[in-house]
Amino acid sequence: MLPDVQPSVPAQGSSIFDVAREAGVSRATAARALGGYGSVSEEARRRVEAAAERLGYSVNSVARSMVTGQTMTLGALIADVSNPFFARVIRGFTDGARGAGYDVVLVNTDETVDTEVHGLKLLTEKRVDGILVAPASEEAGEHLVTALERGQALVQVDRFVPGLDTDVVVVDNYEAGYRAVQRVIAAGHTRIAAPILRTKGPDGRANLISTMLERHQGYRDAMAEAGLAVPGAYAPGAHGRAEVRAVTTEMLSRADRPTAVFGLDDSFTLGIIDAVYACDLEVPQQVSIFGFDDTEWTTVVRPPLSVIAQPAYDLGACAAQALLRRIQAPDAPRHTHVLPTTWVERGSIRNLA
Amino acid sequence: MLPDVQPSVPAQGSSIFDVAREAGVSRATAARALGGYGSVSEEARRRVEAAAERLGYSVNSVARSMVTGQTMTLGALIADVSNPFFARVIRGFTDGARGAGYDVVLVNTDETVDTEVHGLKLLTEKRVDGILVAPASEEAGEHLVTALERGQALVQVDRFVPGLDTDVVVVDNYEAGYRAVQRVIAAGHTRIAAPILRTKGPDGRANLISTMLERHQGYRDAMAEAGLAVPGAYAPGAHGRAEVRAVTTEMLSRADRPTAVFGLDDSFTLGIIDAVYACDLEVPQQVSIFGFDDTEWTTVVRPPLSVIAQPAYDLGACAAQALLRRIQAPDAPRHTHVLPTTWVERGSIRNLA
DNA sequence: TTGAAAGCGCTAACAA
DNA sequence: TTGTTAGCGCTTTCAA
Numbered sequence: 079m080l081p082d083v084q085p086s087v088p089a090q091g092s093s094i095f096d097v098a099r100e101a102g103v104s105r106a107t108a109a110r111a112l113g114g115y116g117s118v119s120e121e122a123r124r125r126v127e128a129a130a131e132r133l134g135y136s137v138n139s140v141a142r143s144m145v146t147g148q149t150m151t152l153g154a155l156i157a158d159v160s161n162p163f164f165a166r167v168i169r170g171f172t173d174g175a176r177g178a179g180y181d182v183v184l185v186n187t188d189e190t191v192d193t194e195v196h197g198l199k200l201l202t203e204k205r206v207d208g209i210l211v212a213p214a215s216e217e218a219g220e221h222l223v224t225a226l227e228r229g230q231a232l233v234q235v236d237r238f239v240p241g242l243d244t245d246v247v248v249v250d251n252y253e254a255g256y257r258a259v260q261r262v263i264a265a266g267h268t269r270i271a272a273p274i275l276r277t278k279g280p281d282g283r284a285n286l287i288s289t290m291l292e293r294h295q296g297y298r299d300a301m302a303e304a305g306l307a308v309p310g311a312y313a314p315g316a317h318g319r320a321e322v323r324a325v326t327t328e329m330l331s332r333a334d335r336p337t338a339v340f341g342l343d344d345s346f347t348l349g350i351i352d353a354v355y356a357c358d359l360e361v362p363q364q365v366s367i368f369g370f371d372d373t374e375w376t377t378v379v380r381p382p383l384s385v386i387a388q389p390a391y392d393l394g395a396c397a398a399q400a401l402l403r404r405i406q407a408p409d410a411p412r413h414t415h416v417l418p419t420t421w422v423e424r425g426s427i428r429n430l431a
Numbered sequence: 432m433l434p435d436v437q438p439s440v441p442a443q444g445s446s447i448f449d450v451a452r453e454a455g456v457s458r459a460t461a462a463r464a465l466g467g468y469g470s471v472s473e474e475a476r477r478r479v480e481a482a483a484e485r486l487g488y489s490v491n492s493v494a495r496s497m498v499t500g501q502t503m504t505l506g507a508l509i510a511d512v513s514n515p516f517f518a519r520v521i522r523g524f525t526d527g528a529r530g531a532g533y534d535v536v537l538v539n540t541d542e543t544v545d546t547e548v549h550g551l552k553l554l555t556e557k558r559v560d561g562i563l564v565a566p567a568s569e570e571a572g573e574h575l576v577t578a579l580e581r582g583q584a585l586v587q588v589d590r591f592v593p594g595l596d597t598d599v600v601v602v603d604n605y606e607a608g609y610r611a612v613q614r615v616i617a618a619g620h621t622r623i624a625a626p627i628l629r630t631k632g633p634d635g636r637a638n639l640i641s642t643m644l645e646r647h648q649g650y651r652d653a654m655a656e657a658g659l660a661v662p663g664a665y666a667p668g669a670h671g672r673a674e675v676r677a678v679t680t681e682m683l684s685r686a687d688r689p690t691a692v693f694g695l696d697d698s699f700t701l702g703i704i705d706a707v708y709a710c711d712l713e714v715p716q717q718v719s720i721f722g723f724d725d726t727e728w729t730t731v732v733r734p735p736l737s738v739i740a741q742p743a744y745d746l747g748a749c750a751a752q753a754l755l756r757r758i759q760a761p762d763a764p765r766h767t768h769v770l771p772t773t774w775v776e777r778g779s780i781r782n783l784a
Numbered sequence: 785t786t787g788a789a790a791g792c793g794c795t796a797a798c799a800a
Numbered sequence: 801t802t803g804t805t806a807g808c809g810c811t812t813t814c815a816a
Contacts, residue, residue, distance in 0.1 A: 093808095093809055094809065094810065095809080103786080103787090104787045104788080105787085105788095105810085106786070106789095106812085107785080109810065109811065109812095110785095113810090113811075115811085115812095116785090116811095117785060118785070119786085122785080122786080134577070134581065136581075137556050137809090138556070138809055139810095140502060140557065140808090141497060141808070141810040141811090142810055142811075143792095143810090144493055144494060144793075144808085144810065144811090145791080145792050145810050146810090147792080151557070159521050159525070160515075160521075162513075162518070165512050165515070165518040166513045168512050168513075169511065169512050169539065172512070172538075172539060181537075181538065182537055183536050183537075184521070184525060184534075185529075185534065186522065186525060202489050203489055203492045204492050204504070204534065224487070228444065228487065228489075319727075345727075348727060348728070351731045373728075374672075374701060374728070377705070378701060378704045378732050379728075379731050379733075380733055446792095446793055446794085448793080456803090457802065457803045458793090458794085459795085459803060460802055462796095463795090463802090466794090468795085468796090469795095469796085470802090471802085472802085490793090491792090491793055492794095493792090494792070494794040494795090494808090495793080495794055495795075497792085497793075497795090497807095497808045498795045498796080498807080500808080
């Protein structure tokens with residue numbers, strides 16, 4: 079009736095041993111009944127389940143992971159959850175993961191390569207089954223290469239390190255920026271500005287984020303194609319809302335101030351609006367504004383903001399799917415998923431044509 | 432030179448055994464050198480570290496957790512990360528956790544008790560060292576009681592189940608609502624409205640969120656104390672921005688429309704602003720608005736919004752500290768931390784006095 | 785269908 | 801300082 083031998087040190091909280099004893103079966107049988115694998119008689123199953131219930135048994139998944147080699151956990155290395163864009167990406171990602179029985183460990187990198195490297199190390203040590211990463215730099219990807227070589231399932235989202243052979247889920251930032259600016263040009267604007275992100279790494283070197291860069295390149299190309307100039311003053315560098323406000327305020331105070339300003343992301347657009355208020359300019363009569371990313375507040379500013387909307391939630395959800403498939407089939411060919419952006423015309427662009 | 436015996440099944444990826452062999456020491460010595468515990472000669476340490484480097488060794492923390500009984504992981508059970516408030520709470524929480532060497536597993540409950548119960552079960556099975564929870568219901572707390580009895584370290588944030596003996600980190604929602612409304616009354620308003628959240632659970636029963644309830648009670652008490660009436664039409668139930676917009680639009684179309692409307696949270700305030708635009712009313716000339724939570728957009732609406740600011744990040748950071756202390760000292764007395772809110776006066780309230 | 789036994793990769797107590 | 805050994809709680813052959 080008591081097949082197995084009591085482990086020498088009794089565990090705190092009941093283990094499968096206790097359940098087995100309580101049910102009068104072996105540990106193997108109890109494990110089979112509880113884990114839903116192998117074959118167990120109906121009778122045994124009922125007894126084990128009742129015993130587990132009585133004892134308040136909770137399976138120890140770290141022990142399980144030890145044996146199966148799977149943690150049923152995914153990692154997410156993103157810049158900052160408190161950034162609304164990433165918050166939605168993460169929501170999509172956790173939903174996708176959860177649907178397949180996976181949990182997710184969240185790590186914020188603040189766009190810092192060192193933090194990303196450290197976070198990747200931690201996730202690796204925790205043996206997560208797969209990792210989502212929005213790389214902090216498109217240049218520093220060695221740690222990701224190493225992870226990949228070790229067989230780590232990896233998916234890049236929002237941005238990607240060129241040449242890194244992983245699944246990728248992005249939007250076409252270049253195209254979106256390009257088309258948006260084309261529209262504004264078509265509306266008759268010739269002086270269009272777009273402050274650009276300038277992040278300093280700990281070494282003082284510029285840490286360019288590919289997403290922003292691509293949007294900006296789309297802007298530059300659309301301008302060039304229309305024969306329009308982009309003086310340096312129209313593309314000032316800044317980091318964060320306050321700096322954007324500052325450089326934009328200066329830009330809008332110039333004699334040749336732009337007639338339209340493009341916010342390359344949520345926080346940039348906010349900084350631009352701050353500047354417009356600081357300069358006491360009317361939108362869109364005196365200056366037009368358009369931005370990237372359709373957040374909740376774009377319809378409560380007056381006039382409502384015209385923006386490029388990107389499917390943040392879907393980006394995360396799609397990345398989860400890709401990662402899950404990668405875990406299933408490590409050697410299947412990699413895919414790059416380019417999700418569509420949408421131009422949302424509202425009232426913040428004046429028609430000069 | 433090769434003290435230990437090769438395990439029968441060679442592991443994929445190198446284990447501490449491989450490192451030990453490569454370094455010519457025993458597993459225990461390798462483990463000590465790598466884990467930074469016990470005593471190891473300088474010579475051995477160097478050899479082990481070199482071997483680990485050469486082999487690309489990564490410690491398996493699930494195995495470590497197995498023996499130490501610690502996962503160095505915390506769980507977070509919150510409504511929704513894509514809600515800016517919770518996103519900031521989570522950021523504070525992960526930062527606090529990370530500082531002490533902990534990672535965090537994120538679970539969204541969508542204010543649903545069932546999901547919360549299930550999430551708690553998962554986190555328990557994963558043997559996280561502590562759990563942060565923003566309870567979905569202040570009535571359904573049995574699962575939390577059970578966790579507590581089992582010795583689970585727990586901290587409640589933003590809301591709490593009355594009588595549940597855990598550390599708690601909140602703001603005084605009642606007081607904040609009360610004082611804000613007092614201010615508006617002092618500005619001469621007598622007809623003040625505040626739509627209230629009505630969430631339906633899967634069973635169709637109302638699932639009241641204590642936070643919103645307390646704010647609303649503060650509003651009611653401030654009104655009552657000033658001898659002001661709160662007709663039912665001034666406190667319509669709604670769920671989500673769109674519904675708030677709808678009920679508020681109707682409210683503002685009445686002959687006895689309120690002169691001020693209180694947004695009980697971010698999404699409510701957004702819905703109220705939507706309604707104000709829909710009714711084509713001027714703020715604050717025709718209607719005043721004030722809200723709870725100072726999000727990024729409150730300064731880009733015109734007029735800028737007067738709000739009660741709450742320290743979302745600090746709520747999370749403080750909860751992390753409390754949880755970490757609880758893990759250290761499971762039996763120390765519980766504390767309730769009430770973080771201060773701040774009234775931020777901007778321009779959205781008309782002075783009628 | 786069931787039980788015995790091995791072992792996942794690590795830490796920790798003990799001995800040398 | 802170092803090595804031996806015994807597990808942590810589970811899954812998984814292999815026999816019975």
